[in-house]
Structure formats: structure tokens, C-alpha cells
Amino acid sequence: MTGHHDTTGNSPLFGTLAVIGPGLIGSSILRRARQDGTIAARLVACDASPAVRARVAELGLADRVEADPLRAVADADCVILCVPVGAVAEVGAAILPAMKPGAILTEVGSTKQSIIGAITPFLRPDVPFVPTHPMAGTEYSGPDAGFATLFDDRWCLLTPLPDTDPAAVSVIETLWHRMGARTRIMDAAHHDRVCAIVSHLPHLLAFTICGTADDLADETRSEVLDFAASGFRDFTRIAASDPVMWRDIFLNNRDALLEMLARFTEDAQAMARAIRWGDEAFIVDRIERGRRIRRSLLENRQA
Amino acid sequence: MTGHHDTTGNSPLFGTLAVIGPGLIGSSILRRARQDGTIAARLVACDASPAVRARVAELGLADRVEADPLRAVADADCVILCVPVGAVAEVGAAILPAMKPGAILTEVGSTKQSIIGAITPFLRPDVPFVPTHPMAGTEYSGPDAGFATLFDDRWCLLTPLPDTDPAAVSVIETLWHRMGARTRIMDAAHHDRVCAIVSHLPHLLAFTICGTADDLADETRSEVLDFAASGFRDFTRIAASDPVMWRDIFLNNRDALLEMLARFTEDAQAMARAIRWGDEAFIVDRIERGRRIRRSLLENRQA
Ligand SMILES: NC(=O)c1ccc[n+]([C@@H]2O[C@H](COP(=O)([O-])OP(=O)(O)OC[C@H]3O[C@@H](n4cnc5c(N)ncnc54)[C@H](OP(=O)(O)O)[C@@H]3O)[C@@H](O)[C@H]2O)c1
Ligand SMILES: NC(=O)c1ccc[n+]([C@@H]2O[C@H](COP(=O)([O-])OP(=O)(O)OC[C@H]3O[C@@H](n4cnc5c(N)ncnc54)[C@H](OP(=O)(O)O)[C@@H]3O)[C@@H](O)[C@H]2O)c1
Numbered sequence: 001m002t003g004h005h006d007t008t009g010n011s012p013l014f015g016t017l018a019v020i021g022p023g024l025i026g027s028s029i030l031r032r033a034r035q036d037g038t039i040a041a042r043l044v045a046c047d048a049s050p051a052v053r054a055r056v057a058e059l060g061l062a063d064r065v066e067a068d069p070l071r072a073v074a075d076a077d078c079v080i081l082c083v084p085v086g087a088v089a090e091v092g093a094a095i096l097p098a099m100k101p102g103a104i105l106t107e108v109g110s111t112k113q114s115i116i117g118a119i120t121p122f123l124r125p126d127v128p129f130v131p132t133h134p135m136a137g138t139e140y141s142g143p144d145a146g147f148a149t150l151f152d153d154r155w156c157l158l159t160p161l162p163d164t165d166p167a168a169v170s171v172i173e174t175l176w177h178r179m180g181a182r183t184r185i186m187d188a189a190h191h192d193r194v195c196a197i198v199s200h201l202p203h204l205l206a207f208t209i210c211g212t213a214d215d216l217a218d219e220t221r222s223e224v225l226d227f228a229a230s231g232f233r234d235f236t237r238i239a240a241s242d243p244v245m246w247r248d249i250f251l252n253n254r255d256a257l258l259e260m261l262a263r264f265t266e267d268a269q270a271m272a273r274a275i276r277w278g279d280e281a282f283i284v285d286r287i288e289r290g291r292r293i294r295r296s297l298l299e300n301r302q303a
Numbered sequence: 304m305t306g307h308h309d310t311t312g313n314s315p316l317f318g319t320l321a322v323i324g325p326g327l328i329g330s331s332i333l334r335r336a337r338q339d340g341t342i343a344a345r346l347v348a349c350d351a352s353p354a355v356r357a358r359v360a361e362l363g364l365a366d367r368v369e370a371d372p373l374r375a376v377a378d379a380d381c382v383i384l385c386v387p388v389g390a391v392a393e394v395g396a397a398i399l400p401a402m403k404p405g406a407i408l409t410e411v412g413s414t415k416q417s418i419i420g421a422i423t424p425f426l427r428p429d430v431p432f433v434p435t436h437p438m439a440g441t442e443y444s445g446p447d448a449g450f451a452t453l454f455d456d457r458w459c460l461l462t463p464l465p466d467t468d469p470a471a472v473s474v475i476e477t478l479w480h481r482m483g484a485r486t487r488i489m490d491a492a493h494h495d496r497v498c499a500i501v502s503h504l505p506h507l508l509a510f511t512i513c514g515t516a517d518d519l520a521d522e523t524r525s526e527v528l529d530f531a532a533s534g535f536r537d538f539t540r541i542a543a544s545d546p547v548m549w550r551d552i553f554l555n556n557r558d559a560l561l562e563m564l565a566r567f568t569e570d571a572q573a574m575a576r577a578i579r580w581g582d583e584a585f586i587v588d589r590i591e592r593g594r595r596i597r598r599s600l601l602e603n604r605q606a
Contacts, residue, residue, distance in 0.1 A: 135530055155530055184529075194526045197516050198535040205508055208574055210593035212567045213500050223497045225599050226487075227438055227458050232501040234537040236600055239593030247586045250578045261575055264515045265568065271511055272564055275553045283550045290513035290542030296528050297539055 005077065005104070005171045010038050013175055018044040018076035020069055020091055022056050024137060025108050026082030027146030030061040032179050035148045039178050046072035055143050070098040078175070081107035086248035089118030092129075101126040104168045106175075108134055110195065110245070112159045112188040114252040120161075128168030133157045133191065134181060135199075139240040152180035159188040196256035200249055201264060204257065206238040207246070308380065308407070308474040313341050316478055321347040321379035323372055323394055325359050327440060328411050329385030330449030333364040335482050338451045342481050349375035358446050373401040381478070384410035389551035392421030395432075404429040407471045409478075411437055413498065413548070415462045415491040417555040423464075431471030436460045436494065437484060438502075442543040455483035462491040499559035503552055504567060507560065509541040510549070 005013055017033060017040035019026045026045070033039040045062035046069050047053050057065045066072035073079045073095045081088050088109050099105065105127050109115045112131050123129050136154035138145060156176040160169045173183045186194075209232070213224045224232070250257060274282040308316055320336060320343035322329045329348070336342040348365035349372050350356050360368045369375035376382045376398045384391050391412045402408065408430050412418045415434050426432050439457035441448060459479040463472045476486045489497075512535070516527045527535070553560060577585040 157530070186526075190523070190526075193519075194523055194530055197512075197519065197523070198527050198531050202512065202535050202538050204574060205512070205571070207590050207593040208571045209500075209505065209508070209567060210596040211589050212563070212570050214592050214596060215566070215570075216496075216500065220493070220497055220500075223489075223493075224501050225596075227460070227497055228501050228600055232505050233600065234541055235505050236593065236597045238537055239590075240597040241590075243587045243590040243594070246590050247583055250586055251581060251583070254578055258575055258579060260515070261571065263518070264512060265571065267515050267518075268508070268511045268564065268568065271507060272561055275557055276561060278554060280550055280554070283553055284546045286514050287510050287542075287544075287546040287549050289517050290510040290539065291546070293513040293517060293528070294539045294543040297531055297536065 007171055007174045012038055012041045013171065013178065014040040014077040016040065016042040016044060016076045018046065018072050018079045019062070020046045020072065020079065020081050020095070021083035022047055022052065022061060022143050023082060024141045024145040025134065026080070027056070027061055027143040028148065028150040029080060029082065029179065031146055031148040032151065034061065036178055039175065040078075044072050044076060052143060059143060061143065069095045073099050075100065076103055078104045078106065081105075084245050084248045085109040085111050085115060085252045088115045089122070092119045093122040096122050096124055096127060099124070099127050104128050104130060104171060106130045106132055106172050108132055110199070110249045111253040112191045116159070116161065116188055128165040129161065130164060130168055130172040131159045131188065132172060132176065133159070133195070134176065136181070139237060141242045141245070149180065151176070154181050156181040156183050157191055158183055158185045159191050160185065192253050192256045196253055196260040200253055200257050201260045203238055203241065203246060204250065204261065206235045209235050210239045310474055310477045315341055315344045316474065316481065317343040317380040319343065319345040319347060319379045321349065321375050321382045322365070322385055323349045323375065323382065323398070324385035325350055325355065325364060325446045326385060327444045327448040328437065329383070330359070330364055330446040331451065331453040332383060332385065332482065334449055334451040335454065337364065339481055342478065347375050347379060355446060362446060364446065372398045376402050378403065379406055381407045381409065384408075387548050387551045388412040388414050388418060388555045391418045392425070395422045396425040399425050399427055399430060402427070402430050407431050407433060407474060409433045409435055409475050411435055413502070413552045414556040415494045419462070419464065419491055431468040432464065433467060433471055433475040434462045434491065435475060435479070436462070436498070437479065439484070442540060444545045444548070452483065454479070457484050459484040459486050460494055461486060461488045462494050463488065495556050495559045499556055499563040503556055503560050504563045506541055506544065506549055507553065507564065509538040512538050513542045
């Protein structure tokens with residue numbers, strides 16, 4: 001059984017909730033918890049940067065703003081790590097010994113298998129660990145980028161370990177429902193494959209095409225900027241995201257991402273071949289599949 | 304010298320303007336001309352489909368709606384072909400003999416070199432031909448998809464032939480200014496390369512990734528639809544465009560498109576290699592180039 005978490009009424013789910021890393025995701029969680037009294041009675045934010053701490057205090061996002069993660073988590077009933085994927089296990093390992101027995105440790109990283117693998121050696125039997133991935137975000141980062149409605153009607157995927165206390169999983173599901181999100185529980189490996197195709201590969205392609213354009217002769221490049229049609233604009237919107245976050249995601253979901261890229265490259269080569277040889281039926285078939293997926297997306301109300 | 308085109312005052316630029324193919328682009332031109340009295344005194348629309356003609360009449364987009372292209376162009380001072388790229392030369396060849404001496408022939412196809420090559424044998428010395436490409440559009444098609452403000456603040460590129468009458472080029476520039484667009488004159492080959500990277504390649508990648516996702520095992524596919532993050536959503540927005548239009552664009556800009564795809568594929572392979580071997584500096588560099596291009600786009604106010 002986990003500690004003192006009220007999942008039933010309107011009283012706060014947690015006494016104290018600590019957010020490590022009040023960036024886009026972390027500050028959105030804090031803002032929502034501030035607005036919605038049923039999430040936590042007290043909010044703690046922790047960041048290594050004095051500038052970020054000053055800004056978090058100025059925005060009034062937490063009751064306490066801490067520099068030292070050990071102090072930040074000491075009396076927390078739930079700790080949410082909102083740091084880049086590559087830092088989750090390290091920060092988790094550092095704070096775990098300072099956590100209260102029965103408190104829940106959770107995190108919001110965009111990849112799951114590598115985080116679970118790296119943090120497992122440091123887990124404590126009396127501190128349940130619930131990995132999550134809220135599928136919401138923008139291309140901006142930092143405490144000013146967050147907003148309370150970021151998670152409304154978005155999915156939050158939970159990938160608990162086989163031995164994670166089901167009561168703790170249920171508390172974290174309730175947390176995300178109160179954040180406005182829908183939840184689904186799935187296997188971490190499956191999560192990583194789904195995200196490789198719906199999010200990580202599109203970002204990789206977007207970053208790449210910007211580089212390809214940037215390498216063109218100078219005159220063409222300036223015209224690329226002038227005439228960027230809607231196609232390229234949508235790509236570069238994606239490509240504006242944070243370099244450290246995406247570096248970590250790519251490196252931490254390497255196998256699934258490289259597999260999806262290999263499949264994609266084969267498909268792109270097949271398209272190139274059809275264009276070279278004028279295979280109209282093949283080209284139209286590929287374009288129509290895109291339209292079908294688009295229609296399904298609209299029906300799923302995610303578009 | 305070209306015919307009776309008033310580019311100076313507020314009187315209509317053309318007596319009669321004929322639009323062949325009142326789809327997204329054609330019907331937007333008609334709507335704008337209807338709204339703005341300075342473009343044409345009389346509007347003619349021509350389409351082979353009875354249903355489209357009925358709809359165009361119902362929407363009141365033209366003064367006359369014709370089934371026969373030869374009748375449609377007979378008294379026109381300007382004819383704009385708004386049909387798919389693959390049909391422009393054929394339709395142009397059919398109507399050219401019926402056009403008035405001094406009238407201007409123009410078209411709006413998304414690729415330029417292949418259209419110019421295919422139509423050249425049919426051109427008449429007394430009918431100037433001005434190829435254009437308005438860089439505006441949506442993923443919808445047909446006469447209901449158009450709107451009068453589609454071209455506002457967008458670029459329209461003109462790719463006249465070396466022997467095109469400069470007076471006719473200037474009349475067509477004025478036409479597009481009155482449509483709300485900015486114009487630039489450039490070489491057709493250069494146009495095709497710029498559009499290959501800013502528009503045609505992004506669409507090819509978008510169609511392809513939809514197919515790659517569609518090929519995944521059934522369970523993953525349904526979750527792709529459920530969890531499509533913003534990355535994939537942006538891609539599929541692009542991928543919803545009309546199959547015939549894009550088939551024609553791909554086949555008619557084959558060389559530039561295949562060259563850009565080859566460059567892109569090399570760059571994507573380099574990224575894959577960096578991910579496989581954990582080359583963090585390379586990955587971050589690529590991501591930062593994307594951000595730089597994005598910033599330039601914002602500064603160019605095209606984002
Ligand atoms: N953005 C999205 O679209 C999105 C969506 C779903 C999940 N996620 C995941 O959410 C997490 C946070 O992303 P975000 O977009 O909120 O990023 P963000 O706005 O850049 O915030 C990251 C936070 O982590 C802190 N941090 C960075 N490196 C650290 C380290 N080595 N040790 C301790 N703290 C560190 C940062 O502190 P400083 O400001 O002091 O550097 C900042 O407070 C990531 O794991 C990401 O994969 C993001
Ligand atoms: N959409 C864009 O984003 C965009 C942007 C810039 C330029 N363009 C260019 O504009 C042109 C028109 O595109 P659109 O988006 O307006 O397409 P659209 O909405 O599908 O309209 C195409 C029009 O052409 C007619 N048509 C199709 N095939 C024909 C044929 N073989 N002979 C004669 N008429 C034919 C159609 O008639 P029915 O309805 O009877 O089939 C329809 O009226 C294309 O060359 C395209 O490359 C498009």
C-alpha cells in the first residue's frame with residue numbers, strides 16, 4: 001500500500017507535491033495544481049538555476065522553491081521528475097534516498113525503456129515508481145512556456161513495471177485525470193515504438209530537412225526563406241523544439257527510432273523509384289493512404 | 304504590345320477574364336475578381352464536369368459558366384488555366400487556336416519547367432504566355448474550397464520565357480497585386496528547385512510517413528491514431544492534399560525533387576549514424592540548424 005493519497009473526494013490527492021525541473025511540463029503541472037485545489041495542499045519546485053528559481057518564485061508557481069533536490073523531496077508525498085530524458089535516472093538516483101517511505105516517485109520523460117532500465121538499480125521497495133509520458137507539448141521550453149490547460153484532453157501514457165504497486169499506479173492515473181488528461185497503461189517497449197513513429201521520427205525528419213535546405217547554395221537558401229510554402233512551414237514549426245530534449249529522446253529511443261527510420265527510408269526510396277519511372281498508380285496509392293490516415297485522425301478527434 | 308489591358312487606373316484590367324478549372328485556385332481567383340471591381344468586367348468559368356458547373360453557377364462565381372473551353376476563351380482578354388499540372392499543356396494546346404489575338408494566356412501550375420516545355424510547341428506569336436505559381440493553398444480542392452483572400456500577402460512567382468512580351472508580364476503582375484499577392488520574377492529551373500525543397504519534398508515525406516505508419520502491425524497502428532502527437536499531426540495535415548495534383552507535381556518536377564530527396568536521404572543517414580554511435584555534438588548541431596531556419600522564417604514573417 002502507498003501512503004496518504006486521497007483518490008476519492010475533493011480533498012487534495014497529495015499533502016506535498018514536489019516538481020523537479022519546472023520547465024514547460026513541470027511548470028504546467030504546477031500551474032494546474034495551483035488552479036485545481038484537489039491535486040496537492042502544498043507545492044514545491046526545484047531547479048539548479050538561480051534565474052529559473054527566481055522566475056518560478058516571481059510567477060508564484062509553488063509554495064516553496066528549492067535549489068537542493070534533497071530538501072525539495074524530503075517531505076513530499078509525490079515527486080515528479082520533469083527533467084530531460086537523459087537526466088531522469090541520475091536525478092532519481094540522487095533523490096531516492098531522501099524520499100519518505102510510501103511517497104510515490106514519477107517522471108514525464110518522452111521515452112520509457114531506457115529511463116526504466118537506468119533507474120531500476122536505485123529503486124526502493126517502499127517508494128513506488130510510476131513512469132509516465134504526457135503526450136502534450138509545444139516547441140517552447142522553460143517556466144514561462146507552461147500553462148494550466150496543456151494536458152486537457154491529451155493522453156498521458158503510464159508504463160508501470162510488472163512489480164509496481166497497483167495502488168500507486170491508480171493514484172498517478174487520478175493525478176493525470178485531475179490535470180485534464182486521459183490515461184492509458186501500456187508496456188514500455190510498445191510505448192517506445194508507438195512514439196518513435198508518431199513523434200520522434202517526424203521530428204528527426206523535420207530537423208533533417210532544415211539542414212538540407214541550409215546546405216543549398218546561398219541564393220536558393222534565401223529564397224527558401226522567402227517562399228517557404230505551408231509544407232516547409234509546418235516542418236520548421238516542429239523543428240523549433242529544444243535541442244537537449246530531442247538529443248536525449250533520439251539517443252534514448254535509439255533502437256525503435258532507427259528501425260522506424262529504416263522502414264521509412266525504404267518507403268521513401270520506393271516512392272523515388274515510382275517517380276523516376278512514372279509509376280502513377282503507385283504514387284496515387286501512397287498519397288491516398290495519407291488521406292485515409294488523416295481521415296482516421298479527424299475521426300479520433302486528435303487533429 | 305498586348306491588347307486592351309488597363310494597368311493604370313481603377314477600371315478593370317481585363318474586359319473578359321476566363322478561368323479554366325474553377326477548383327481551389329481557380330474559384331479563389333474568381334471570388335477575388337468578383338469582389339474587387341478592378342480585375343475584370345466579365346468573368347467566365349469553364350469546367351468539364353456538370354456537377355462542378357452547377358455548383359459554380361449556384362455560388363455565383365462567374366457571369367458565364369461554360370462546358371466547352373473553346374467557347375469559354377473566344378472573347379477573353381486573359382485566360383488562366385487552373386487545372387492540374389499534367390493537364391495544363393493539353394488544355395492550353397486545345398484552347399490556343401480559339402483565343403483572340405493580343406489576349407494573354409497564363410496558368411498557375413505548381414511546377415514550371417515541364418509545363419513550359421510541353422506547351423511551347425503550341426504557342427502563338429500573337430498570344431503572350433505568362434507562367435505563374437501563386438504560393439498559396441490549402442489541403443482542400445474544388446469550387447467550394449476557394450476564398451477571396453487566399454492570395455493575400457502570399458508570393459506569386461512568375462517565370463516568363465526569354466521572349467515573352469514584357470508588357471504581358473507586367474499585366475499579369477498587376478493581376479496578382481490586385482489579388483493581394485506579392486510577385487517575383489525568376490527563372491523556371493530555379494523555381495522548380497526552390498519549390499522542390501520548400502514544398503514538394505515535405506509533401507513527399509508526409510505521404511511516405513503515413514504509409515510507413517499504415518504498414519505497422521495492427522495494434523500499433525490503432526495506437527498511432529490514438530496518440531498522434533503534434534509531430535505526426537502536422538505531417539498528416541500536409542498529407543491530406545489532393546492525389547492527382549501531387550502525382551502531377553511529383554512527375555513534373557522529377558529531377559529537382561529526386562535531387563533534393565537524395566540530398567535529404569544522405570542527411571537523414573548521417574543523423575541515423577550519429578544516433579547509432581551517440582554523437583551528441585552532431586545531433587545538437589542539426590537540431591540547432593532547424594531552430595535557426597525557424598527564426599529566419601519568423602523574421603521573414605512567413606511563419
Ligand atoms: N516538451 C514536450 O513537448 C514534452 C512532452 C512530453 C514530455 N516531455 C518530457 O518532459 C521533460 C521535460 O521537458 P520540458 O519540455 O518541460 O523541458 P524544459 O522546459 O527544458 O525543462 C526542463 C527542466 O529540467 C531541468 N534540467 C535540465 N537538465 C537538468 C539536469 N541535468 N539535472 C536537473 N535538472 C535539469 C531544467 O532546469 P534549467 O532550466 O535550470 O536548465 C528545466 O527546469 C523531458 O523529459 C521531456 O522529454 C516533453
Ligand atoms: N492547391 C494548392 O495548394 C496549389 C497552390 C498553387 C498552385 N496550385 C496549382 O493550381 C492548379 C489547380 O489546383 P487546385 O488546388 O485548384 O485543384 P482543384 O481544386 O482540384 O481544381 C482543379 C480544376 O481542374 C479541373 N481539371 C482536372 N483535371 C482536368 C483535365 N484533365 N482537364 C481539364 N480540367 C481538369 C478540375 O475539374 P473537375 O472538378 O471537373 O475535375 C478542377 O476544376 C494545379 O496546377 C496546382 O498545381 C495548387
